[in-house]
């Protein structure tokens with residue numbers, strides 16, 4: 692089966708400094724992969740590469756999204772994914788419904804998707820669907836963006852620090868939603884510092900260090916701040 696995300700030999704330099712070094716990653720449908728790593732390790736840089744935001748002057752290697760090469764067929768490749776940044780980007784003066792209709796129109800995506808059922812699945816209370824998003828909490832804005840991902844029928848979902856700033860209840864709701872998206876066959880790549888959540892929803896945990904991804908296994912029963920520090924420093 693075609694991987695929903697396939698990265699081969701991705702290297703990226705800023706001002707002569709190599710941030711990503713011949714990095715490989717393959718993510719099949721129905722899998723959640725979380726990328727951990729120290730501040731500055733290159734996690735957001737990796738997401739930006741997948742979003743096609745770096746120029747060829749900075750990076751080499753290939754990225755395919757649902758089998759489509761990002762460099763050769765950029766629009767087609769990006770149409771297969773949905774991205775939820777750390778600060779969800781919705782228009783404050785528009786409601787949840789209006790935001791999703793607008794985003795779908797931007798991508799020239801046919802509006803046959805049942806937006807109401809996508810919002811319901813995302814867990815956004817119906818009484819808020821018509822309120823301007825400027826009145827929403829961060830968790831509610833994330834739900835709008837995830838409902839859009841569902842309406843768009845994105846195959847690949849990229850989440851940057853999805854749990855930051857969420858209370859435990861909102862964190863649990865988001866974690867469950869990630870698992871539901873996975874059950875629908877999406878491939879999901881999460882960049883996070885929230886190790887507990889990552890352990891809850893991920894099939895694989897990867898550590899980004901020295902520009903490369905390495906699998907990590909964390910034993911929840913012996914999880915302490917010290918053990919995490921050692922893991923991040925590559926001493927575990």
Ligand SMILES: Nc1ncnc2c1ncn2[C@@H]1O[C@H](COP(=O)(O)OP(=O)(O)OP(=O)(O)O)[C@@H](O)[C@H]1O
Nearest residue numbers: 705706710728729730731732733734735736737884
């Ligand atoms: N546009 C840029 N120009 C030059 N250097 C950059 C640029 N963007 C990022 N960097 C550098 O690349 C490195 C990786 O940054 P990145 O933001 O990807 O780290 P991160 O793992 O996401 O960190 P954090 O966990 O703090 O969000 C850092 O040293 C950063 O300063």
